[in-house]
Amino acid sequence: xxxxxxxxxxxxxxxxxxxxxxxxxxxxxxxxxxxxxxxxxxxxxxxxxxxxxxxxxxxxxxxxxxxxxxxxxxxxxxxxxxxxxxxxxxxxxxxxxxxxxxxxxxxxxxxxxxxxxxxxxxxxxxxxxxxxxxxxxxxxxxxxxxxxxxxxxxxxxxxxxxxxxxxxxxxxxxxxxxxxxxxxxxxxxxxxxxxxxxxxxxxxxxxxxxxxxxxxxxxxxxxxxxxxxxxxxxxxxxxxxxxxxxxxxxxxxxxxxxxxxxxxxxxxxxxxxxxxxxxxxxxxxxxxxxxxxxxxxxxxxxxxxxxxxxxxxx
Numbered sequence: 001x002x003x004x005x006x007x008x009x010x011x012x013x014x015x016x017x018x019x020x021x022x023x024x025x026x027x028x029x030x031x032x033x034x035x036x037x038x039x040x041x042x043x044x045x046x047x048x049x050x051x052x053x054x055x056x057x058x059x060x061x062x063x064x065x066x067x068x069x070x071x072x073x074x075x076x077x078x079x080x081x082x083x084x085x086x087x088x089x090x091x092x093x094x095x096x097x098x099x100x101x102x103x104x105x106x107x108x109x110x111x112x113x114x115x116x117x118x119x120x121x122x123x124x125x126x127x128x129x130x131x132x133x134x135x136x137x138x139x140x141x142x143x144x145x146x147x148x149x150x151x152x153x154x155x156x157x158x159x160x161x162x163x164x165x166x167x168x169x170x171x172x173x174x175x176x177x178x179x180x181x182x183x184x185x186x187x188x189x190x191x192x193x194x195x196x197x198x199x200x201x202x203x204x205x206x207x208x209x210x211x212x213x214x215x216x217x218x219x220x221x222x223x224x225x226x227x228x229x230x231x232x233x234x235x236x237x238x239x240x241x242x243x244x245x246x247x248x249x250x251x252x253x254x255x256x257x258x259x260x261x262x263x264x265x266x267x268x269x270x271x272x273x274x275x276x277x278x279x280x281x282x283x284x285x286x287x288x289x290x291x292x293x294x295x296x297x298x299x300x301x302x303x304x305x306x307x308x309x310x311x312x313x314x
Contacts, residue, residue, distance in 0.1 A: 016110075017173040018247055023127040023166040029306055030131035035068040049070045049094045061157075063087040067135045098155035098199050100228075101126050101134040101142040102190070103169065104208035113239040114299040121235050121298055122207045123169045125305065129314065136164045138203075143194050144172055148184045152197060187217035191224060200227045205233075205314065207233040209240075210282050210306060219265035230291035231314055234282050240276050243268045252314050 063076040066086035079087040103126055103286050109119040116124075126142070132138040134157075141155030142165050151172075153165055198204060204224060206224065210232070243249075245268065249260040264269055286293035292312045296305055 001084075002022075002290060009062075013113075014116070015120065018120050018123040018170050018172045020167055023162075023170060026124055026127035027131040027135075027203045029128045030135060033128065033132055033306060034135060038089075052194060053216045055183055061204060063089055064135070064137070065161075076140045088215055096210075098139040098141060099129070099203045100155060100168035100194065100198055100202055100204045101129060101140070101165075102194055103142060103144045103172075103208040104206075105109055105146040105172045106143060107147055107176065109178050109235070109264070110175075112237050112298040114237060116207055116298055117173075119173050121296060121300075121305070122233075123173050125207060125296070125309070126169055127166055127231060128163055128306070128309065130162050134159060140165065141197075142168070143189045143190065143197070144168060145185060145187075146172060146175060150185045150190055150193060151201065152193070154197065155199075155202075155243050170246055170300070172264070173204050187212060188214070191217060191220035195220060195224050195227075198224065199226050202228045203231070203235060204228040205231045207235065209235055212280075213281060213285070215280075218288075221285060222289055225291060230286075230287050231294065231312065232282065232291050233294045233296060234279075235296050235298070241272070243271050243277075 011027045013023055063079045064087065066080075066088050068073070070088045074089045076087040076089045103122055105119060109122065110117055112118060112120075115121070129141075130140050131180070137157070139157045140156035140162060142153045144153075153168070171179045189272065194204070205222075221230075243260075245262060247262045249262060251260060253256045260267070266310065283293060285291075294308050294312050294314070296308060300308075
């Protein structure tokens with residue numbers, strides 16, 4: 001499929017695009033997230049996710065590095081002795097919940113006035129969730145949507161698939177949106193495809209600014225919610241919520257230029273009301289879908305973002 005994006009140069013790493021190394025390093029954040037949540041998970045069973053209790057007749061699948069909170073009875077002592085690092089045995093019944101990430105790389109995500117681009121924040125959060133899924137023994141898959149492309153990765157359990165996903169995220173974050181090309185794939189189209197590939201009981205996490213959210217897209221998401229546990233991660237920039245006062249702004253989408261006088265109270269008021277309307281639309285949709293809603297800002301620190309994931313029990 002013809003792409004509507006071009007590749008960036010190598011400047012701006014970590015701010016305007018992600019690198020594979022930065023996404024690999026998020027494994028440590030995933031381990032911290034699991035460590036903080038282990039007591040909650042010991043007392044609460046969510047959805048169809050199996051509790052880490054081993055029984056007779058369960059089929060051994062593989063071993064992976066020990067993660068804080070693992071049952072000591074499931075330690076793989078042979079692998080631990082051979083490698084010198086503690087390892088845990090995984091069994092098939094522990095790994096029945098697929099996790100699907102839906103990542104939005106449409107043009108509006110390549111923006112920030114504070115911190116990192118929304119697309120970079122999304123990549124780092126996606127990396128944390130990918131590592132967490134792998135460490136938990138869950139299958140992890142993803143659907144990536146750009147302005148003109150839709151890429152699917154079916155849920156899998158292997159570390160190689162996680163690395164492949166992280167590379168795709170880094171590659172997509174390097175793209176430069178072409179605002180002159182009309183989007184070939186709408187939110188509704190993408191979510192319809194998502195609905196076709198998910199398995200009942202899946203954990204679905206959508207990371208986006210949820211711009212261009214229309215009635216058809218909302219209908220598709222409500223259908224997804226009938227068969228999956230949903231989490232919406234809404235990523236925004238402070239500039240999208242409120243214009244600065246008494247400022248002459250020069251705005252550009254790369255093709256057109258606009259001067260905006262924010263000293264006019266009416267302009268600031270209309271801008272704020274449109275943002276409040278969009279925010280309320282997303283919140284109402286999350287309620288209708290019985291979904292977790294995590295609101296993340298580009299101005300948030302990494303610690304704050306991790307705390308928000310932890311607070312939502314993701």
